[in-house]
Amino acid sequence: MSEGFEPKIVAFACNWCAYSAADLAGVSRFQYPPNMRIIRVMCSGRINPNFILKAFDSGADGVLVAG
Amino acid sequence: MEKCIACGSCAEKCPKKVDDPFNENLAKRKAIYVDYAQAVPLKYAINKDECIYFQKGKCRACEKLCPTKAINFEDKEEKVVLQAGAVILAAGFKPFDPSIFPTYQYTSFENVVTSIEYERILSATGPYQGHLARPSDHDKENKKEPRKIGWLQCVGSRDINKCDHPYCSSVCCMYAIKEATISKEHADYDLDTAIFFMDMRTYGKDFEKYYERAKEKGVRFVRTRLHTLEEDPVTKDITVRYVDEQGNIQVETFDMMVLSVGMETPKELVETAKNLGVAVDSDNFAETGIFTPVETSRKGIYVCGAFQEPKDIPYSVMEASAAACGAKEGLSSARGTLVKERTYPEETDVSFQEPKIGVFVCNCGINIGSVVDVPAVVEYARTLPGVSYVEEGLFVCSQDTQEKMKELIKKEGLNRVIVAACTPRTHEPLFQETLRDAGLNKYLFEMANIRNQCSWVHTKEKPEATEKAKDLVRMAAARAQLIQPLPQPTIGVDTKALVIGGGVSGMTAALGLAEQGFHTYLIEQSNRLGGNALMLSKTWRGDDIQAHLAEMISKVSAHSLIDVYTEATIKGATGFVGNYETTVSRNNEDTTLKHGAVIVAVGAEEFKPKEYLYGEDNRVMTHLELDEAMKKGEISGIKTAVFIQCVGSREPERPYCSKVCCTHTVKSALKLKEMDPEAKVYVIYRDIRTYGQREELYKEARDRGVIFIRYSLDGKPRVEKAGSAISVTIKDHILFRDIAINPDLVVLAAGIIPRDNNSLAQMFKLSLNEDGFFMEAHAKLRPVEFATDGIFLAGMAHYPKPIEESIAQAKAAASRASVVLSKETLTVEGVVSHVNEVLCRGCGKCVEACPFNAINLMEREDGRIVANVQEAMCKGCGSCSVACPTGAASIFHYDDQEVLTMVEAAFN
Numbered sequence: 001m002s003e004g005f006e007p008k009i010v011a012f013a014c015n016w017c018a019y020s021a022a023d024l025a026g027v028s029r030f031q032y033p034p035n036m037r038i039i040r041v042m043c044s045g046r047i048n049p050n051f052i053l054k055a056f057d058s059g060a061d062g063v064l065v066a067g
Numbered sequence: 068m069e070k071c072i073a074c075g076s077c078a079e080k081c082p083k084k085v086d087d088p089f090n091e092n093l094a095k096r097k098a099i100y101v102d103y104a105q106a107v108p109l110k111y112a113i114n115k116d117e118c119i120y121f122q123k124g125k126c127r128a129c130e131k132l133c134p135t136k137a138i139n140f141e142d143k144e145e146k147v148v149l150q151a152g153a154v155i156l157a158a159g160f161k162p163f164d165p166s167i168f169p170t171y172q173y174t175s176f177e178n179v180v181t182s183i184e185y186e187r188i189l190s191a192t193g194p195y196q197g198h199l200a201r202p203s204d205h206d207k208e209n210k211k212e213p214r215k216i217g218w219l220q221c222v223g224s225r226d227i228n229k230c231d232h233p234y235c236s237s238v239c240c241m242y243a244i245k246e247a248t249i250s251k252e253h254a255d256y257d258l259d260t261a262i263f264f265m266d267m268r269t270y271g272k273d274f275e276k277y278y279e280r281a282k283e284k285g286v287r288f289v290r291t292r293l294h295t296l297e298e299d300p301v302t303k304d305i306t307v308r309y310v311d312e313q314g315n316i317q318v319e320t321f322d323m324m325v326l327s328v329g330m331e332t333p334k335e336l337v338e339t340a341k342n343l344g345v346a347v348d349s350d351n352f353a354e355t356g357i358f359t360p361v362e363t364s365r366k367g368i369y370v371c372g373a374f375q376e377p378k379d380i381p382y383s384v385m386e387a388s389a390a391a392c393g394a395k396e397g398l399s400s401a402r403g404t405l406v407k408e409r410t411y412p413e414e415t416d417v418s419f420q421e422p423k424i425g426v427f428v429c430n431c432g433i434n435i436g437s438v439v440d441v442p443a444v445v446e447y448a449r450t451l452p453g454v455s456y457v458e459e460g461l462f463v464c465s466q467d468t469q470e471k472m473k474e475l476i477k478k479e480g481l482n483r484v485i486v487a488a489c490t491p492r493t494h495e496p497l498f499q500e501t502l503r504d505a506g507l508n509k510y511l512f513e514m515a516n517i518r519n520q521c522s523w524v525h526t527k528e529k530p531e532a533t534e535k536a537k538d539l540v541r542m543a544a545a546r547a548q549l550i551q552p553l554p555q556p557t558i559g560v561d562t563k564a565l566v567i568g569g570g571v572s573g574m575t576a577a578l579g580l581a582e583q584g585f586h587t588y589l590i591e592q593s594n595r596l597g598g599n600a601l602m603l604s605k606t607w608r609g610d611d612i613q614a615h616l617a618e619m620i621s622k623v624s625a626h627s628l629i630d631v632y633t634e635a636t637i638k639g640a641t642g643f644v645g646n647y648e649t650t651v652s653r654n655n656e657d658t659t660l661k662h663g664a665v666i667v668a669v670g671a672e673e674f675k676p677k678e679y680l681y682g683e684d685n686r687v688m689t690h691l692e693l694d695e696a697m698k699k700g701e702i703s704g705i706k707t708a709v710f711i712q713c714v715g716s717r718e719p720e721r722p723y724c725s726k727v728c729c730t731h732t733v734k735s736a737l738k739l740k741e742m743d744p745e746a747k748v749y750v751i752y753r754d755i756r757t758y759g760q761r762e763e764l765y766k767e768a769r770d771r772g773v774i775f776i777r778y779s780l781d782g783k784p785r786v787e788k789a790g791s792a793i794s795v796t797i798k799d800h801i802l803f804r805d806i807a808i809n810p811d812l813v814v815l816a817a818g819i820i821p822r823d824n825n826s827l828a829q830m831f832k833l834s835l836n837e838d839g840f841f842m843e844a845h846a847k848l849r850p851v852e853f854a855t856d857g858i859f860l861a862g863m864a865h866y867p868k869p870i871e872e873s874i875a876q877a878k879a880a881a882s883r884a885s886v887v888l889s890k891e892t893l894t895v896e897g898v899v900s901h902v903n904e905v906l907c908r909g910c911g912k913c914v915e916a917c918p919f920n921a922i923n924l925m926e927r928e929d930g931r932i933v934a935n936v937q938e939a940m941c942k943g944c945g946s947c948s949v950a951c952p953t954g955a956a957s958i959f960h961y962d963d964q965e966v967l968t969m970v971e972a973a974f975n
Contacts, residue, residue, distance in 0.1 A: 019492065026518065026524050027523070028192060029523055029526070031526065031527065032524055032525075034521075034531040034534075038520055039969050039970065042898060043942075043943075043946060045918075045945065046948070046949060048963060050963070050967070054967050054971070055970050058971050059974045
């Protein structure tokens with residue numbers, strides 16, 4: 001892996017748990033790298049495998065499904 | 068307080084560090100603070116006794132930094148007079164302070180902590196950020212990861228020697244097991260955990276299984292009472308000496324010792340109770356009755372939670388709803404009289420308009436603006452397709468901005484609004500109200516979370532945070548082009564209720580509803596009301612159950628709003644929250660009842676033992692049979708009696724504790740002693756689980772000479788015939804010798820088993836747990852609700868429990884049901900699933916996937932089977948749309964295209 005590689009990560013976060021956990025991380029000022037883009041969904045059960053494939057197809061280096 | 072946006076700038080700059088009581092003083096906070104990150108309302112406050120300005124007259128640093136001018140040093144304590152028709156005391160407990168025990172040295176040994184301190188140590192937001200560390204060396208370079216941690220049970224509970232707390236605190240056994248289990252999971256090495264206990268009281272639903280799993284995971288359970296803790300002055304390790312069950316002296320050294328402290332009522336609360344005219348008992352808990360578990364001695368004042376008696380979360384939640392039920396019964400005539408209804412202008416139809424998106428980018432004072440280059444984000448937003456108006460704001464959530472936003476929506480003809488600011492979880496409803504006030508459908512709104520999930524978490528990476536904020540706005544704008552106005556239809560609610568089961572729980576639930584003014588159908592399968600309680604004689608507090616029961620039955624029978632159906636069974640049920648139709652069969656006649664809510668209170672039954680000569684000798688009987696015989700006066704002249712505990716409970720085929728049997732045994736043993744103080748009464752037990760104040764009864768039994776002999780599952784007592792006599796043989800746990808008893812009465816503490824609940828579960832689409840009891844929506848937080856809206860649970864159908872808990876749960880169910888029944892209509896949310904019938908082939912995958920039973924298959928007029936969504940039950944999770952193989956099921960507001968567009972937009 002070349003130096004300076006910055007992965008692009010798409011996260012699908014459940015509104016009721018993971019998304020609010022990400023909010024709480026903010027309230028607590030936890031610092032993490034700015035490589036992730038969070039997409040809010042109403043449930044991790046909403047995640048169609050297509051969404052994950054689409055993310056990779058669009059250029060994601062990693063996909064996080066959190067719920 | 069209204070101005071504070073909880074940005075935290077004040078606390079960051081406040082120069083005064085003080086101990087943080089939320090973290091049990093193991094960490095520091097500032098003199099201006101919020102109690103904890105999730106506090107509601109999330110507003111900072113100054114502790115006057117700690118603030119430099121208040122103490123020395125100089126500083127006011129927070130005032131200078133506050134972006135919203137929310138600091139008010141002139142604020143004064145106010146006295147507020149509230150007019151209320153009922154009062155609920157939910158003031159809780161105080162953890163016991165173990166400083167008084169000289170032999171535990173809690174105040175001087177650093178690595179002796181209370182269980183509450185240990186909770187904070189384990190917490191990710193705690194003093195050590197969730198790392199397992201010891202108070203003595205957590206901040207030292209050569210810090211020691213704890214390898215061995217011990218828990219000492221009953222500190223400040225079951226103790227009248229040092230602390231005058233004769234009661235059991237009910238929750239400590241479970242939390243100690245939980246802390247030990249979590250600690251083992253937490254450590255990436257082999258952590259040795261040992262719990263030193265007297266009786267392991269895992270009597271709640273699924274608690275026994277948790278205990279068994281902890282044993283499997285290697286948590287050690289040592290039955291002993293540690294008398295003294297000793298500290299190594301150099302390593303700060305804690306050494307204990309104890310006698311094990313075999314009588315051998317053991318010496319062990321621990322890195323940390325946790326004191327499992329009990330609950331007590333704070334002194335101030337006792338004072339408050341006195342001022343309110345509410346009586347407290349000798350243990351300082353509010354006085355209540357078995358049949359009135361949430362009513363205090365003063366009419367109109369209710370109590371719930373640990374101030375009533377030590378208890379865990381599920382039972383505190385149940386009592387909270389039960390107390391609400393009590394309050395609502397008295398106030399039902401005033402229900403809704405203070406409600407003001409809000410009106411909105413008519414919605415503009417924008418469905419055929421091109422998207423015209425307005426974007427409002429918030430600085431949130433300096434919370435966003437100091438990290439993200441907000442003007443750059445504004446400029447960027449202007450370039451995005453569909454965006455026709457962009458504005459920057461200092462606080463977009465402020466009231467004047469809402470007014471401005473309404474004007475702009477009209478003036479600029481905006482038909483979509485994006486706010487790039489904080490989180491939709493707290494602020495989406497506010498902005499949606501603004502849209503509604505401006506005549507826009509509330510679903511035409513979208514947020515980009517550039518504070519909580521951007522500026523706050525990337526404070527040092529300003530350019531990257533700005534890029535991320537732009538990306539988030541772009542993703543929001545891409546989605547905003549696709550979002551559509553959604554209807555929020557209302558459906559009518561039938562205000563009648565159906566209660567299934569005519570025992571104590573069912574009758575209590577029916578009365579709770581009827582007293583609130585709701586017509587209730589009460590269905591009982593046998594020919595009379597009363598259920599299991601008909602067979603009981605006295606409560607553990609000595610109340611006459613039959614007298615109370617008779618009063619309850621006559622109240623139910625006479626109530627004009629309760630229709631009782633005895634010898635009736637449920638044949639079928641259809642419908643959904645607010646609109647159920649249930650077919651009840653009675654005397655071969657079917658009646659269809661319409662109702663808005665259901666309470667399942669079908670009870671449970673006593674297990675019929677298959678061992679210990681049960682059924683072979685009439686001197687061997689179960690608890691219910693003993694109660695019945697006692698009521699008839701058939702029990703007399705007993706010289707020797709043996710009680711055998713856990714018959715059919717806590718065994719591999721029924722791995723749960725039946726909760727009520729220990730107390731029942733102790734009560735019956737005392738009764739026999741009362742009849743003849745010379746009688747020999749033996750209790751053969753595994754753990755005595757007289758939780759809460761029932762412990763005092765256990766102590767009384769020992770004082771009166773009842774002999775308790777412990778056994779384990781591999782050394783069960785033997786009950787045999789010896790000629791005409793009965794012989795009970797058991798290995799005594801102190802003598803290690805078999806002892807033989809020849810009793811003239813053997814009472815089997817037979818467990819409680821669920822009824823055959825399968826068909827009812829199927830009809831109402833409810834779940835049963837492995838043991839066959841009904842499964843609530845959430846074990847801790849929603850203990851009386853089912854996952855399906857409008858259906859509630861009470862009594863032993865949920866789990867074995869004594870009368871007072873059944874009544875509390877039944878009142879709680881009535882309270883929760885009245886939330887549904889008190890509304891004339893239900894509003895259906897817009898984010899729901901829908902099925903395209905053209906694409907649907909009726910395979911039923913969505914029906915299987917739906918966790919809320921909101922979808923069923925129906926036959927169309929043309930004969931095709933298709934899926935049908937009951938929108939009132941749909942929670943919008945979208946699981947159906949993923950399960951659907953043809954793309955027929957989809958979800959409004961989060962359809963595939965909307966999500967995929969956002970994914971794509973993340974990379975543009």
